Amino acid sequence: MISFVKRKKAKAEIPTASMADIAFLLIVFFMTATIFAREKGLIMLLPEKGEEVKIASRNIMQILVSPTGKVLVEEEDGTLHEYRIADIRAEVEAALERTNDSISVAIKVSHLAPYSVMIDVLDEVKMADAKRISLVPYSEGGGE
Numbered sequence: 001m002i003s004f005v006k007r008k009k010a011k012a013e014i015p016t017a018s019m020a021d022i023a024f025l026l027i028v029f030f031m032t033a034t035i036f037a038r039e040k041g042l043i044m045l046l047p048e049k050g051e052e053v054k055i056a057s058r059n060i061m062q063i064l065v066s067p068t069g070k071v072l073v074e075e076e077d078g079t080l081h082e083y084r085i086a087d088i089r090a091e092v093e094a095a096l097e098r099t100n101d102s103i104s105v106a107i108k109v110s111h112l113a114p115y116s117v118m119i120d121v122l123d124e125v126k127m128a129d130a131k132r133i134s135l136v137p138y139s140e141g142g143g144e
Contacts, residue, residue, distance in 0.1 A: 061095050061105045063088065063121060064138065067112035071121055085120045092128035104132040111137055 062074040072080040073091055083091060095103050105125050109118045118135075125133055 055104050059099065059103050061092065061103050063105065063107045063125070065107065065109045065113040065118050065121060067110040069114045069117045071117065085117070085124060088121055088124040089128045092125050092130055096128065096130060101131065103130075104134065105130045106134045106136050108136045108138040 058076075064072040064074070064080065066072065071083050071085055071088060073083050073088070074080055092105060095105075107118070107121055107125065122133070122135070
């Protein structure tokens with residue numbers, strides 16, 4: 001008589017002793033092989049910390065961007081006039097000619113204003129070849 005003995009099936013095991021080493025090497029490899037994207041944004045030359053220059057108010061041209069996206073320019077008499085974005089460059093160029101390039105342009109932007117309007121106004125001012133430009137946030141209480 002022949003007896004059959006049941007053999008135990010060997011379970012397949014994955015050795016996990018070096019799994020942490022492999023994971024660490026993969027992390028190091030991907031960190032060194034990956035090219036990280038640089039930040040994109042506005043490129044502006046900022047003044048040194050603590051450097052403060054006093055400018056007479058008559059030498060400051062104020063352009064306001066309202067929460068609704070309207071572009072307002074403060075005239076010499078203090079009144080605000082609405083302008084199209086396309087007309088901003090000519091207005092800034094005229095002001096630069098009147099003052100022999102001694103004017104500073106302050107772009108006052110509401111935090112609720114559309115970002116694209118602020119960028120368009122900044123581009124127009126730069127194309128007018130203004131050298132001194134400042135971006136200033138303003139509260140909605142004044143400006144419209």
